[in-house]
Amino acid sequence: GQQVMQIPQYQHVQEGEDFTTYCNSSTTLSNIQWYKQRPGGHPVFLIQLVKSGEVKKQKRLTFQFGEAKKNSSLHITATQTTDVGTYFCLESGYALNFGKGTSLLVTP
Amino acid sequence: EADIYQTPRYLVIGTGKKITLECSQTMGHDKMYWYQQDPGMELHLIHYSYGVNSTEKGDLSSESTVSRIRTEHFPLTLESARPSHTSQYLCASSVGGKLFFGSGTQLSVL
Numbered sequence: 001g002q003q004v005m006q007i008p009q010y011q012h013v014q015e016g017e018d019f020t021t022y023c024n025s026s027t028t029l030s031n032i033q034w035y036k037q038r039p040g041g042h043p044v045f046l047i048q049l050v051k052s053g054e055v056k057k058q059k060r061l062t063f064q065f066g067e068a069k070k071n072s073s074l075h076i077t078a079t080q081t082t083d084v085g086t087y088f089c090l091e092s093g094y095a096l097n098f099g100k101g102t103s104l105l106v107t108p
Numbered sequence: 109e110a111d112i113y114q115t116p117r118y119l120v121i122g123t124g125k126k127i128t129l130e131c132s133q134t135m136g137h138d139k140m141y142w143y144q145q146d147p148g149m150e151l152h153l154i155h156y157s158y159g160v161n162s163t164e165k166g167d168l169s170s171e172s173t174v175s176r177i178r179t180e181h182f183p184l185t186l187e188s189a190r191p192s193h194t195s196q197y198l199c200a201s202s203v204g205g206k207l208f209f210g211s212g213t214q215l216s217v218l
Binding site (some may be wrong): 031033035041042043044045048088092093096097098099100101103 | 141143148149150151153156166167198200202205206207208209210211212
């Protein structure tokens with residue numbers, strides 16, 4: 001699978017603020033997956049998006065897949081300290097290459 | 109959560125030693141992967157397998173080797189450890205494209 005570019009690389013927010021991370025690809029993606037890795041932990045699967053324009057929600061997390069299937073976003077509403085970690089996106093494929101992810105720091 | 113196990117959890121060894129990091133999964137997944145990750149950095153794919161007797165190198169050049177004699181077992185071996193091998197090694201298996209990770213082995217080579 002190809003590696004998508006993710007921005008920002010780091011984000012520091014106050015608890016209660018919103019947070020968004022973006023993944024962008026120069027080519028059409030067949031799907032996009034999101035993972036979360038807590039400090040000192042291992043990546044945990046969050047969600048997979050497959051359809052053009054797809055939007056899925058998990059409590060305070062909203063995942064979107066672009067109409068052209070070249071970008072995706074993860075939005076967290078009213079961040080909490082438990083949201084701290086690194087969020088990765090990747091296209092599921094033959095060899096699964098992760099990008100650098102977005103590291104989120106939430107201060108109380 | 110998936111059943112994928114890595115041992116040891118932590119390992120400190122001297123330079124030149126041969127080591128094997130163990131990874132086992134009980135889900136019958138055909139696809140398995142090894143990643144290397146330094147603190148705060150990205151995951152680098154170093155090896156993967158699509159089934160028994162199938163192994164491939166990932167994008168990151170690695171001096172390690174792997175074997176896949178049984179579906180459930182995907183060990184990684186370093187013939188002669190060096191300080192540059194100090195890192196966290198994460199094993200994963202997948203089904204339907206969804207990755208399940210073990211807790212990792214933190215390796216320190218002195």
